[in-house]
Amino acid sequence: MTQETQAGLRGRLIDAGVELVHAEGAQALSLREIARRAGVSHGAPRRYFPTHLDLLSAIARQGFAELAERIAAVVGEEAGDWAGARAQLDALARVHLDFALNRRGMYELMFRHDLLESGRLGLRGTSLPLFELLVRLVGRALPEAAPDPASVAAAFWANLHGIAQLWAWGSLQLAARTDDPEPLLRAALDAHLGPVGRTR
Structure with a gap:
């Protein structure tokens, strides 16, 4: 062959x-x-x-590639000022949530612990560039005296995953009494980065 x-x-x-x-x-x-x-x-x-996990990892890579492509389409050239970075983070959060809700099976596969933690499969190297982009944007959107951007980005990333999962389960709609996730995304951004109206 x-x-x-x-x-x-x-x-x-x-x-x-x-x-x-x-x-x-x-x-x-x-x-x-x-x-x-x-x-x-x-x-x-x-x-x-060689193993089932190898094939699953290859499939998950396609999911990361699609998510990265969607994010690149809304982020484009990374903004240098905090207001532009904040707008890009808002767009990134909406794309992330849309992907999580409309590609639920793929999203679940992409973030499976056993796939991400297997050094042999190398999937972590596919997911990290997305997080590194998030860290850069958070660093530009934070006040100058803010804590480490990587820690804030990690907390926001975890918040996004939580919103996506709880929304998919229908829990947040009940708790927040809303059928629109946009206010939740804005609240998460405000909680981690400060309100839009602040000055740097």
Whole structure:
């Protein structure tokens, strides 16, 4: 089998997994079902991915690539002033939440602890650039005497994940008595960065 054919079959398996996770969620990603959808034998994935986690990691990379592309489209060139950075953080938060709610299976897969923590799979290197972008924007949006931007960015990142998960469960709609997540995103930004009207 040629290298080109191998790469093609490997790509088909990943594409099949991406389609499956979007259609049925992360729990549906069995090797057998991915192979069936890719039109190969159930043993074929093992020739391209040593373990199930390797294939899941390759699928999750596609999710990070899509999220990064969506964020790049709204952030564009990173703002140098705090007001521009704050606006970009607002846009980033909305894109993040939209992705989490409309790509729920993929989002769940992307942030699976076992995938991210496996040094062999290297998925952390795919996720870190998104967080590093967040740190840079937070650093520009914070007051000059603010604490370490990485700590603030990590807290905001955790807040975003919490909003996304609780909104997906329907819990926040009940607690906040709203069907619009925008005020929650603004409140999270204000809590971590200060209100929009402040001066630097």
